[in-house]
Amino acid sequence: MAPGNSAAVSHVGKIRANNQDSGYAGEFLFVVADGMGGHAGGDVASAIAVKRIIETDHHYTSGTDAEFALHTALTAANAQLAGTVFDHSELTGMGTTVSGLMLVNGQVVIAHIGDSRIYLLRDGELSQVTADHTFVQRLVDSGRITEEEAAVHPRRSVLMRVLGDVDATPEIDTSIMATQPGDRWLLCSDGLSSYVSHDKILHTLMANTEAQAAADRLVKDALDQGAPDNVTVVLVDIDESGVSAHVPPVTVGSAASPLVFDGDVAKKPLRLPALLLHPLKVTKPDDSHFEPESDGYLDELILEDRRRAKRRRITWLVGLILVVVAVVGGTVAAYQWTQTRFYVGSNQGNVAIFRGVQQGVGPISLSSVYRTTTIDIDDLPDYSRSTVEATINASDLSDAERIVEQLSNVSDQ
The missing domain is CATH 3.60.40.10 (PPM-type phosphatase domain)
Incomplete structure (x- = not known):
């Protein structure tokens, strides 16, 4: 052979x-x-x-x-x-x-x-x-x-x-x-x-x-x-x-x-x-x-494996909770920061001061109307009107009020 x-x-x-x-x-x-x-x-x-x-x-x-x-x-x-x-x-x-x-x-x-x-x-x-x-x-x-x-x-x-x-x-x-x-x-x-x-x-x-x-x-x-x-x-x-x-x-x-x-x-x-x-x-x-x-040793290993699996699930759950907390905390902190920002824009035909930022997250807006003025946007010169419609960033609320006052002066001319 x-x-x-x-x-x-x-x-x-x-x-x-x-x-x-x-x-x-x-x-x-x-x-x-x-x-x-x-x-x-x-x-x-x-x-x-x-x-x-x-x-x-x-x-x-x-x-x-x-x-x-x-x-x-x-x-x-x-x-x-x-x-x-x-x-x-x-x-x-x-x-x-x-x-x-x-x-x-x-x-x-x-x-x-x-x-x-x-x-x-x-x-x-x-x-x-x-x-x-x-x-x-x-x-x-x-x-x-x-x-x-x-x-x-x-x-x-x-x-x-x-x-x-x-x-x-x-x-x-x-x-x-x-x-x-x-x-x-x-x-x-x-x-x-x-x-x-x-x-x-x-x-x-x-x-x-x-x-x-x-x-x-x-x-x-x-x-x-x-x-x-x-x-x-x-x-x-x-x-x-x-x-x-x-x-x-x-x-x-x-x-x-x-x-x-x-x-x-x-x-x-x-x-x-x-x-x-x-x-x-x-x-x-x-x-x-x-x-x-042996049955005793095998049972011990199985119990240990169950404990290991339980620890793994707890670890994953704690990790997931920490990630969720971090994401939520970061989101809240980011939102709170946006509410310290102001800009000037148009609201229902009038000049208005907005709290927040112009961007949004999907359907969620990150800004809201803080105050609507009596300044009619149509009373503004073309350049000023287009600038307001495009929004004007302000460093803070006082800066936004100053911008509104300037626009008021322009509309009265």
């Missing part, structure tokens, strides 16, 4: 110091793992998980058998991570997401935990197959927030489930789906999905027919967006035989290197509740963290 039907690519990203992602494309198995824990061993976590899971890469007679094997492998990897932390305390706090896909007789078997993703491109339509195990995804699923709000939510990077050293029996999502020739399966870490839009991923997958070219292009798309996080992409194209073997198998990312445990890596052990993980859209890799899934 030619290797062109699948591909695996991993890149450290533009800011990360090391690659904590691992990926694998094999004969029947394809995996992406995104390690966490920063210098506490995210690279070690993803490498341990992938190296353990690829032991299942062989033919199974049924999807059910493959599903059981994948689930067992992820559970075993979780136990191995806990054992490694026990032996190497400097790695305390490490963990990893895992998204795996196994090909079995025209079916795909999926095992998933965390926020790495599996997509299916079929007949020009790209769909996300796995669900992110994140706090904001819970809020989206429950209708509390929208997808757009989730993208900028302050808790957007909080994971609820991972493989690590805190839960001996983590909840792993597994499923069996039918696949068909022409399907293209994409496994990726959030270094791709968090920085490259759904539409852009679809365009790249459609525009590049070769799996390797498409995988390389997706990684470049992420790097073009700044990609501070590690980026790992595994592509699987289903051909007429219903398989997509990569011969020989290829391992990328941290799993491609020998495991190294450096006691000096972490001077201070970290606990999983304070783990640093994946950013969504930031200018530098501001790590997020993991919190074990």
Whole structure:
């Protein structure tokens, strides 16, 4: 089987110091793992998980058998991570997401935990197959927030489930789906999905027919967006035989290197509740963290989110009130200033003194008749009459009275 039907690519990203992602494309198995824990061993976590899971890469007679094997492998990897932390305390706090896909007789078997993703491109339509195990995804699923709000939510990077050293029996999502020739399966870490839009991923997958070219292009798309996080992409194209073997198998990312445990890596052990993980859209890799899934913690986060939403509404309301007060105050002050101004003009055929200014705001006049004199405008010379009709500005009321007196003298001549 030619290797062109699948591909695996991993890149450290533009800011990360090391690659904590691992990926694998094999004969029947394809995996992406995104390690966490920063210098506490995210690279070690993803490498341990992938190296353990690829032991299942062989033919199974049924999807059910493959599903059981994948689930067992992820559970075993979780136990191995806990054992490694026990032996190497400097790695305390490490963990990893895992998204795996196994090909079995025209079916795909999926095992998933965390926020790495599996997509299916079929007949020009790209769909996300796995669900992110994140706090904001819970809020989206429950209708509390929208997808757009989730993208900028302050808790957007909080994971609820991972493989690590805190839960001996983590909840792993597994499923069996039918696949068909022409399907293209994409496994990726959030270094791709968090920085490259759904539409852009679809365009790249459609525009590049070769799996390797498409995988390389997706990684470049992420790097073009700044990609501070590690980026790992595994592509699987289903051909007429219903398989997509990569011969020989290829391992990328941290799993491609020998495991190294450096006691000096972490001077201070970290606990999983304070783990640093994946950013969504930031200018530098501001790590997020993991919190074990529990009703109490989830309820606490939901209450916090409600309080945050309430504070946001109050802030907006106070801000709106302040803006309205400022506008009203400014308007009142401006109007009061206009009422200190005077000008001379014509009112019902006679010369009059007006309080205010000649301009108006829409239908609202900013002036009113202060006093109408007995001077008939028709008794004025042509020049004086036209000047009055065009209005004559006065510096104050006394100046306006002086102008009227001058006009009176002119009309008497």
